[in-house]
Amino acid sequence: MYRNEFDAIGTHWCIDLPATLDAQRVEFVMGKIRNRIEIFDKAYSRFRADSIVTAMSKKAGRYELPTDAVSMLVLYRKLYDLTGGFVTPLIGQALSDAGYDAAYSLKTKPMMAPKRWDDVMRVEGSVIDLLEPALLDFGAAGKGYLIDIVSDLIASEGIGSYCVDAGGDMRYRSDANAVLRVGLESPVSASQVIGVASVVNTSICGSAGNRRAWGAFNHILDPRSLSSPKHILAVWVVADSTLVADGLTTALMFVHPEALQPDFDFEYAIVYADLSLTHSKEFPGEFFQS
């Protein structure tokens, strides 16, 4: 197995490719992957000055996003509606003001609740009409989506077995249906796990506030209270699409699984502030419990 590790979009990537490939081919595919990640980052990152998202934060108007924006925007709108606005790309400015800004100042300025989606933008396909400047944040599902894009790129090269892991969110495929044992990191101790998910040919994403945290905040922000949710310590979602799995981990910080189950096929596990656990009946894994 070739293990390719690098840092991009603010996280650590680990892409495993089969040992049967020759080294040159791996290098070629990895080059394509790095380019693709760069294209994605340049469009959607609010952490870089030259991105479309940064341009949108400065000026209203019509923006033509890359065509890959469609699936992501559709998911965001769906989650926005299903969570009553709790999951919203318009959270960008509040996150930035909380201190999670392009310079990682981690200094909190006065914050304002994000406006309603329809008051700020009209989305049609990959075109966004911004009625006023707005700092969008695709942190809730963007990474998962990029994992799907990278995975599809690998698959399009005729490679059927791989693992694309970006900071613990991953999509895994195995021609031999080999099980991948994924430790579920303890939200209170990064050197411990509270269970193990056994995944085959699916995606798993996790969300917890324990690492990207400063002051009273972490990278997940409640758009109404403008505070980070404290009642849930960690969420994992297993789904066929990494885009969906990633988006649902954030959605589950705000709504019960029942609110999302009619629209999405997924398994979940949630660890609450008292370390109690709930999970869906078919969650593929085991948990260590007292």
Added chain:
Amino acid sequence: MQNTVKRVSILVAALLPVVVLGFFVMKPKEQAQPVTSSVVVTTPATTTSVKPTTGTTTTPSTPVPTPSTTPAPAPASTSTYKDGTYSVTTTYRVPEAPAQGMGVELTLVNDVITAATVTAKATDGTSMMYQNIFIAGYKTFVVGKNIADVQLTKVSGSSLTPKGFNDALNAIKTQAQA
């Protein structure tokens, strides 16, 4: 208060034999209802409110699987009991009311209880209340195991943070200490 303690202890005392006897009563194949062969942890698996102190149980001659939730990676062929989900309804006596029922469902994997669900079936109002309190308090809590002690290929949790973020955080910590 005296009555409360009495009722709760009756409830607990009634439940334990069910959990223990469940294996033996329901072991026969005709009553076993394996739901799926690849059963995973489903619902609450610990008995935080149940203390194994009562002596009302007939001591079984075979070792009883403890409600530990760390499924041993033992081959299925060595299991004493067939993997699956088993359910039973029990009744117990309470003061000043007819006997009350309660449902228990257990999931077994490799002789280990991986899930247990209790369903309130009381008809008496007071019993219903206590059964609901019992069920509400019957939740499981996760515990950590050192990553080094668990065989893993990957770890998923909070995303590793970018260097810039960590640098900023460390800078702030340093400032705060100054």
